[in-house]
Amino acid sequence: MRQGIRRGVRPLSPCALGLLCVLGALPAPAASLTAELSASQDSRALTLLGDVELREEETFLTFGYSGLRPEPDTAASHQLSLGVDHALSEHWLISGSLLVGLPKSTLTPLAIERPRLGLPSLAARTAYSSQGLSLSAGYDSGGLSDVEYGLDASLGLTRYPLRRSILTRQGTNAPTVAFQHTERLGVLRPTLGARLMLGTHWELGLRGGLYLYSDDPLSAGQFTEQEQQALAERYTQEGEDRALQRAFLERLYRDLGTSVAGRLAEVNVVAGLPSAPVRFDVRPAVTYRFSSKVRAQLSYGFTQYVPGQGHGHVLGTRWTFRLGEPLRLWAAAAVQSDVPEAADPVYTGLLTLGAEYTF
Template sequence: MQGESSVAAQASFRPGRSLALLALVASALAARPALAEPGDVTASVEASAGRGYRAWSFLGDVELREDTTFLTLGYTAARPEAGTAPTHQLSLGVDHLLGTHWLVSATASLGLPKSTLTPLSPERPRLSLPAVDARTGYASQALLLSAAWDSAGFSDVEYGLDTSLSFTRYPLSREVGVLTRTGATLRFVREDLLWVARPSLGGRLLLGTRWEVGLRAGLTLYSQDPLTAGQFTDEETAELARRFETALEARRAMLGLRTRVNRDLGTGVARRVSDLNATTGIPTAPSRFDFKPSLTWRPGRVVRGQLSYAFTRYVAGEGLSHVLATRWTVRLGGSARVWAAVALQEDRREPLEGEADAGEPSRVRSGLMTVGGEYTF
């Protein structure tokens, strides 16, 4: 690889936040700013929105050892839909460059406890039916290990590979409160512990100075079914059904709660929260596997454009999603860059018992947008 392609390859492999937070590697590998000087600090901010979803992330690199070791700090907040509590995640990582080809990193992240109250049914004194509400919540603790190899040569065709493995612990809690005729509150409480392991693999191929082809894939493994973890037993569900006017109303309320819980878990469990943006899509349920091919074009040093497609297969019974996205990055001098991405997402739900009565759509389309910026000082 010659000229600019050589610089781009080395810059993309520059240690820092891209591999410590592997969730951002697909967008950051080839879009890093010019090689930083010793002691430089890089800070970035990104915001995403789509179909009630909101997310904000702040990331930073601090050099610990000249050109070889970097400390990565991150904070992400995400709200899966209107009316739910946001998820707050803190991360701390270390990147270390081994020679000119290898980069290894480790990241620990902590998801702060969250709790969301969902009204299921209002009180109906004339029918002697109490108010029913549900409170759902979870927290997380995760460890991510990753390694990347870059050819870092000077030929017209260069390539890079990376792999990662994460382990996450999720305490999941569900609580339903029912006001009885005596004024006491009847509560059904359940808490489960869900473990999640996620291996992933990525690769990129640089063709000359203008083109890059990339592919990423990941598999998510669960210690138990994430659709039933923390949910209520059949006996508890039957007891709750007696608090509604009709069986159909009870079914609709429970299906609505399940949909909200699955969307919330999809954001927190399907992937790392910091990986959710317009180019990857917003999961509406826990995922089983996903892959994302991409094509990047660099007409010069200032502008970079990318076209990508992301496919996610959710766990059994929850369908799949398609995301078609484009992302454009503009470099503002040697120390700053900004980017924006837009996408169209389609989720296809598999019909479940009772969903036809509840009016659940089989297909949902939504638009997504992400904007961000980075500055090195």
């Protein structure tokens, strides 16, 4: 019973890749390994998860790795974490995880070199890392009646040092740092979830989360007005250069949406791929179990981005197949629609493949 509770309410949490390889090879009373690959036209995401039983059906060590490349020419984000799940009883489960985002740096062109005007090229270097803590608690009615339910709540707190710098380069000379700016952004993310099991076939689910930022995530770590004014006075801005800068901002906001908003560990067809930092999201889902080996889920997600960035919708389906007792496979597909406030909707197709093996 406790094993069932643990798997029913524990959200996917990223953990350390090194521990995944080492601990996965060690004998243990019970353990599981999970791999999930998600992709859209431009993005790629990989999640590796695992757990090892420390005390029989009561305490489990969780570990894994999550990686995401939101754009083809953007550096990948990597996140590690290590946590513990503990069943207080047949109904209650508590969990805690430490999360670390590895340092990431991306160089993006802003303006081309203009030798005749004596103007060097411009590029923006963005860099950040993260340190976070996630706590959660869940309750499962755990009975045998026709109507059962589960509830869970979690709270995540993450700190992000955000660094921005402008690099100039002329000819074959080494790049020179023109401006640089560093700020620290904190994100507090409370979430609530509920499940309602109707008989042996139907399950209804609802999950929502709120994102509270210590500063405006669209301006934290950006260049000051004085620095921007100095750039405007020194460099002419033509159409091509402005297009480069718009592309830079779009890439930066998408990067912030998936990483700074704490969604790196959840990039799949259910959560979608945010195109900007999130204010709140709501995700209802309905699951039908055809048998003990096959089940299907239909889900919808609504995401409200921070002011000025619009909102998004995700409609997806996920099919899960159990091949014997130790092996579980799933495939999911979705269509995401991002609706900016001052532009046409952008549609994205998402695909997720995953497998879990239990020892």
